Amino acid sequence: MGKELLERFSIEFSSLDLRHRQVSIQDGQIHAFFLTIENEEVLKSCWEEVTSWIAGRFQAKVESEFEQWNIYLFFMVPFKIDISLKYSIENDTFSSRKIVIEGGQAYDKILAEHIINSDLRNYLSPTIYESNSIDKDPDLAELLSNISIRNRKNKNEAKSVFESLCERLRKKYNED
16 A cells, blocks of 8 residues: 555544555455544544545555455454444445454454464364365265254354364375
């Protein structure tokens, strides 16, 4: 993201601090914006305007469809916010994926958790994690054939299926 765009943002939103990070995923870029907000009233009054600004000034100029669909806006708040406000922000589908981060966290940790999903490496081998595609696995079909995991009552059963699948995949891909 160009330095001039961040400078324009700071002129238009003089009381807000916007940061930008890019994450390379194979042949594409994911864009993450971090906006530090000092209080809930400021968050209520600016989140839609900031989202629109990023959509118009940045997203509209991105040529890659992958990049257009992979823009994240993290609202960094050092406090716990009203749950209905958080819900409204995070479930808004216009422009970008919006996530409210309550309390302090480092940008790299947020990227790892929400974009890179580095915690998946605990379950899957690096080969699978970096793969472009995974063929349909007969083990998965077998594990899920007699199980319905459509509601919360079956959460433990779903967890058991997931753990079994991970174990089978570990064994299968460690043998190759």
